[in-house]
Amino acid sequence: MSPCSRRKMTENSHPGLYVHVPFCKTKCPYCDFTSVPSLSSIPDWLAGIKKEMGLYRDRLPPFDSLYLGGGTPSVLSAQDFSDLVRSLRRTFSFLDDVEFTVEINPDDVTSDQALLLRDLGVNRVSLGVQSLDDRDLGFLKRRHTADQALRAIETFKTQGFATLGLDLMYGLPGQRESSWMKTLERAVSCSPEHLSCYQLTIHESTPFGELRKTGKIPPLTEDKEGSFFLLTSAFLEEKGYIHYEVSNFAKGEENLCRHNLKYWKRTSSLGLGPSAHSYQDGVRWWNLRELQAYARALEQGKPPLAGEETLTQEQVYLETLLLGFRTREGVDAEALTARKGSREVLKHLQQAGVVEVVKGKVVPTVKGFLLADSLPLLFAE
Amino acid sequence: MMAHERPIMTPIRNFSIIAHIDHGKSTLADRLIQRAGLVEERLFRDQILDSMDLERERGITIKSHTITLPYVSRSGEAFALNLIDTPGHVDFSYEVSRALASCDGALLLVDASQGVQAQTLSNLYKAMEHDLTIVPVINKIDLPSADVARVKEQMDQELGLDPDQAILCSAKDGIGIEEILEAIVERIPEPKGRPENPLAALIFDARYDSFRGAIVSCRLFEGKVRPGDVIRFMSNQASYKVEEVGIFRLSREPRDQLVAGEVGYLISGVKTVSDTRIGDTITLHANPAPAPLPGFRDVKPVVFSSLYPISSEDYPSLSDALEKYKLNDAAFVYQKDSSAALGQGFRCGFLGLLHLEIVQERLEREYDQAFIMTVPSVQYRFTLQDGTTISVDNPQYYPDPITIASSEEPYIRASIIAPERYLGAIMKLCLERRGVHSRFNYPAPGRLEILFDMPLAEVIVDFYDKLKTVTQGYGSFDYELIGYRESKLVKLDILVNGEKVDALSLIVHSDRAREWAVQVCDRLQEEIPRHQFKIAIQGAIGGKIISRSTVNPFRKDVTAKCYGGDITRKRKLLEKQKKGKKKMKMVGSVMIPQSAFVAVLKTKND
Numbered sequence: 011m012s013p014c015s016r017r018k019m020t021e022n023s024h025p026g027l028y029v030h031v032p033f034c035k036t037k038c039p040y041c042d043f044t045s046v047p048s049l050s051s052i053p054d055w056l057a058g059i060k061k062e063m064g065l066y067r068d069r070l071p072p073f074d075s076l077y078l079g080g081g082t083p084s085v086l087s088a089q090d091f092s093d094l095v096r097s098l099r100r101t102f103s104f105l106d107d108v109e110f111t112v113e114i115n116p117d118d119v120t121s122d123q124a125l126l127l128r129d130l131g132v133n134r135v136s137l138g139v140q141s142l143d144d145r146d147l148g149f150l151k152r153r154h155t156a157d158q159a160l161r162a163i164e165t166f167k168t169q170g171f172a173t174l175g176l177d178l179m180y181g182l183p184g185q186r187e188s189s190w191m192k193t194l195e196r197a198v199s200c201s202p203e204h205l206s207c208y209q210l211t212i213h214e215s216t217p218f219g220e221l222r223k224t225g226k227i228p229p230l231t232e233d234k235e236g237s238f239f240l241l242t243s244a245f246l247e248e249k250g251y252i253h254y255e256v257s258n259f260a261k262g263e264e265n266l267c268r269h270n271l272k273y274w275k276r277t278s279s280l281g282l283g284p285s286a287h288s289y290q291d292g293v294r295w296w297n298l299r300e301l302q303a304y305a306r307a308l309e310q311g312k313p314p315l316a317g318e319e320t321l322t323q324e325q326v327y328l329e330t331l332l333l334g335f336r337t338r339e340g341v342d343a344e345a346l347t348a349r350k351g352s353r354e355v356l357k358h359l360q361q362a363g364v365v366e367v368v369k370g371k372v373v374p375t376v377k378g379f380l381l382a383d384s385l386p387l388l389f390a391e
Numbered sequence: 392m393m394a395h396e397r398p399i400m401t402p403i404r405n406f407s408i409i410a411h412i413d414h415g416k417s418t419l420a421d422r423l424i425q426r427a428g429l430v431e432e433r434l435f436r437d438q439i440l441d442s443m444d445l446e447r448e449r450g451i452t453i454k455s456h457t458i459t460l461p462y463v464s465r466s467g468e469a470f471a472l473n474l475i476d477t478p479g480h481v482d483f484s485y486e487v488s489r490a491l492a493s494c495d496g497a498l499l500l501v502d503a504s505q506g507v508q509a510q511t512l513s514n515l516y517k518a519m520e521h522d523l524t525i526v527p528v529i530n531k532i533d534l535p536s537a538d539v540a541r542v543k544e545q546m547d548q549e550l551g552l553d554p555d556q557a558i559l560c561s562a563k564d565g566i567g568i569e570e571i572l573e574a575i576v577e578r579i580p581e582p583k584g585r586p587e588n589p590l591a592a593l594i595f596d597a598r599y600d601s602f603r604g605a606i607v608s609c610r611l612f613e614g615k616v617r618p619g620d621v622i623r624f625m626s627n628q629a630s631y632k633v634e635e636v637g638i639f640r641l642s643r644e645p646r647d648q649l650v651a652g653e654v655g656y657l658i659s660g661v662k663t664v665s666d667t668r669i670g671d672t673i674t675l676h677a678n679p680a681p682a683p684l685p686g687f688r689d690v691k692p693v694v695f696s697s698l699y700p701i702s703s704e705d706y707p708s709l710s711d712a713l714e715k716y717k718l719n720d721a722a723f724v725y726q727k728d729s730s731a732a733l734g735q736g737f738r739c740g741f742l743g744l745l746h747l748e749i750v751q752e753r754l755e756r757e758y759d760q761a762f763i764m765t766v767p768s769v770q771y772r773f774t775l776q777d778g779t780t781i782s783v784d785n786p787q788y789y790p791d792p793i794t795i796a797s798s799e800e801p802y803i804r805a806s807i808i809a810p811e812r813y814l815g816a817i818m819k820l821c822l823e824r825r826g827v828h829s830r831f832n833y834p835a836p837g838r839l840e841i842l843f844d845m846p847l848a849e850v851i852v853d854f855y856d857k858l859k860t861v862t863q864g865y866g867s868f869d870y871e872l873i874g875y876r877e878s879k880l881v882k883l884d885i886l887v888n889g890e891k892v893d894a895l896s897l898i899v900h901s902d903r904a905r906e907w908a909v910q911v912c913d914r915l916q917e918e919i920p921r922h923q924f925k926i927a928i929q930g931a932i933g934g935k936i937i938s939r940s941t942v943n944p945f946r947k948d949v950t951a952k953c954y955g956g957d958i959t960r961k962r963k964l965l966e967k968q969k970k971g972k973k974k975m976k977m978v979g980s981v982m983i984p985q986s987a988f989v990a991v992l993k994t995k996n997d
Contacts, residue, residue: 281955329958332962358922359924
């Protein structure tokens with residue numbers, strides 16, 4: 011097991027803590043995250059999480075972010091939720107201004123729950139709205155309606171959470187740009203501090219993946235995908251949101267997701283729960299995917315590891331590229347141009363308006379974000 | 392006792408099988424070997440003589456093999472039948488002629504449904520030049536489309552052979568094999584020559600063995616040779632001491648000696664096949680023949696292309712592979728070459744386009760090399776203003792146009808045989824390829840032989856494929872070099888995003904330059920993957936752009952999500968792509984796949 015505390019951490023590189031809550035009431039047909047569509051194993055999971063925490067007890071510096079993701083963390087009962095958060099607080103230390111995010115499904119939202127979250131210290135809510143069009147929601151087989159989503163937003167607004175983030179999805183089959191823009195406009199009119207706008211991605215092993223194979227969900231053309239993306243970016247920037255990662259927008263610097271930035275900047279983070287990934291100092295390790303296997307390992311006092319890798323210098327470089335080109339942080343220009351032939355490539359990319367060089371960093375433009383998956387290869391020898 | 396001086400020898404017959412490609416030569420050879428009982432039935436693999444995978448796959452014989460078959464005739468007499476296999480392609484016509492020179496007769500094999508084809512004719516002419524006794528054989532009579540009467544008529548009219556002498560056979564089904572063997576012993580004359588004369592042995596093949604060096608295949612016309620003799624190659628006076636002689640069965644069988652009339656091998660400390668010359672005469676140092684056997688000439692490459700390793704670090708490995716390959720292929724020549732776009736490489740010379748393809752495939756398969764091969768070129772001649780003449784087979788050395796007084800390029804005489812109905816299509820193709828001085832023969836009703844004088848440069852790239860297409864597979868092709876003719880030549884350069892890709896440069900006739908330039912630009916447009924930026928591909932003569940195409944940039948490839956659990960997977964994908972990138976050549980900031988350099992050679996089959 012890779013200890014998360016080999017060196018003293020500087021103030022601005024506190025590690026982040028992630029807890030995976032692998033439960034959903036129903037499984038969405040596009041989702042390839044680890045989740046079980048049954049709530050009956052929650053006790054096993056909670057016991058496992060507590061044991062896993064124990065493996066890291068007293069060995070870690072304070073966290074400045076805590077993120078409960080899933081799955082659907084909001085399916086946890088008030089009691090389980092409190093139990094989990096209290097255990098985390100007992101076992102680990104957190105900075106006073108810790109960013110504490112919970113992913114919530116609109117159909118789970120009640121004022122009581124919102125109050126409980128606030129009392130437990132949650133200051134950032136990521137609400138899985140997906141769409142404000144009932145037809146889209148039906149297609150996505152979400153359990154909520156547009157009205158429910160708007161009420162959920164209202165609930166969190168009135169409870170005074172520091173940051174409210176909305177998850178939205180576009181590029182659904184047959185969706186017009188105008189209908190997506192309507193959802194986006196309605197979402198923005200609720201003044202969320204953060205927006206994640208994901209293009210619908212069809213993963214092979216999902217029900218949507220099956221439909222794609224049989225031709226029932228035809229893929230969008232590249233041009234269409236591109237124009238959805240550019241439209242989204244232009245609209246939100248105009249509304250004062252910073253497009254700081256491919257799919258993420260924040261109203262002001264103070265609303266960037268501190269936790270997710272740790273993944274993109276390759277800062278240390280500890281992940282608890284089935285399939286959760288952790289990273290520190292060039293070592294990444296990840297947990298067993300199946301809840302039962304995960305729980306059993308911990309039951310036997312073993313770390314629930316599924317895999318581990320120690321990155322070579324070249325691998326670190328590749329990750330720096332592939333993550334850097336996804337954010338407005340960009341990639342250190344000096345590191346890039348040290349490679350053979352890369353000055354020439356850089357010149358062409360600048361001319362094509364794909365990247366800019368800003369203060370020693372090669373930063374993707376919005377057009378560059380669209381190409382973020384292929385840019386790294388140009389600088390890899 | 393004179394027995395060891397003049398042993399009572401088994402009577403010998405030396406023969407070849409000649410045929411147009413695919414008329415069943417290898418299958419017939421297999422049957423003859425099988426009938427001779429050299430291979431147990433259960434161990435028999437089809438086409439024993441085609442030992443290279445490549446030959447088996449392509450169904451053609453690249454390197455000839457020779458085998459001595461024991462045969463007891465119907466009359467009860469035992470014979471030694473030497474089957475001298477010949478390479479089946481025009482690129483190797485000199486090798487074919489030397490193999491035929493080693494024979495006294497030939498089986499002329501004609502496909503019962505396809506009839507007489509271009510190489511049937513050219514091979515027959517070659518055999519006749521060597522005064523060989525021809526045994527006509529009509530093969531594949533089992534095919535539903537077989538038309539024996541028509542083929543017999545063609546034999547009579549086109550070949551001037553007595554159709555009644557033709558043996559009907561199906562090598563596949565083993566029909567007619569006995570009759571063929573009987574005809575070999577009855578019709579083909581016994582070899583002449585006297586063992587007591589000074590040694591005169593014709594080299595018709597040589598192959599390399601990593602333990603023994605060069606193993607020379609030869610036909611003894613006069614004299615005898617045995618281990619311990621000091622022999623001399625008459626072309627260069629090099630002397631060697633004979634280590635071993637013997638005959639070919641399925642493997643080599645050493646003998647005490649080889650005598651006049653026999654066909655066999657000779658091992659004599661010759662290190663590589665390049666030290667032997669096909670067509671050379673071997674004699675004894677102490678008692679040389681008065682004159683070499685006729686027909687020897689130095690084989691010179693006519694098609695040239697450069698090889699570059701995909702990655703510069705593979706240069707030593709490619710160099711090593713070429714050196715090893717060369718051991719077994721005397722016709723292949725190479726020297727160092729370098730390109731601004733592709734780095735260090737080799738300029739290679741080949742006997743023809745098929746030879747080039749064979750070398751390419753063998754280097755890839757047997758020597759595991761990955762490389763880029765440039766557009767093949769012929770050897771051009773330029774007379775400069777100062778009166779000097781230079782030969783150029785590499786576009787890089789195209790002289791400054793101002794200094795050129797006149798230019799010449801090599802021409803061939805192309806012979807195409809096809810049903811008459813394809814005349815229009817063939818004429819069109821040949822005229823497009825700058826064919827001139829066309830002549831026709833009507834060897835048989837409905838059949839046409841078209842003769843054209845054509846630049847060699849026009850047939851080394853995809854001419855044969857094109858011919859097959861326009862004649863729906865019925866056209867057959869053969870050619871011979873007829874010398875140099877004056878021509879208007881220019882150098883075409885290809886630029887990718889403004890950078891000249893010297894490996895794609897080409898010397899071309901000025902009338903054909905634009906067409907070529909357009910084709911190359913189109914091909915590259917298809918082959919170069921889209922980048923993040925626009926790529927301009929241009930064809931230029933001097934500073935003048937004559938063609939242009941564009942690879943549009945792609946717009947989007949990004950995936951929506953990348954969080955903690957996605958990073959490893961994404962990195963692994965990138966690592967995989969990085970490996971794929973190694974198969975690309977970077978020209979400036981453009982990745983050009985290896986396949987693009989090959990694809991520019993292929994015209995569209997429209």
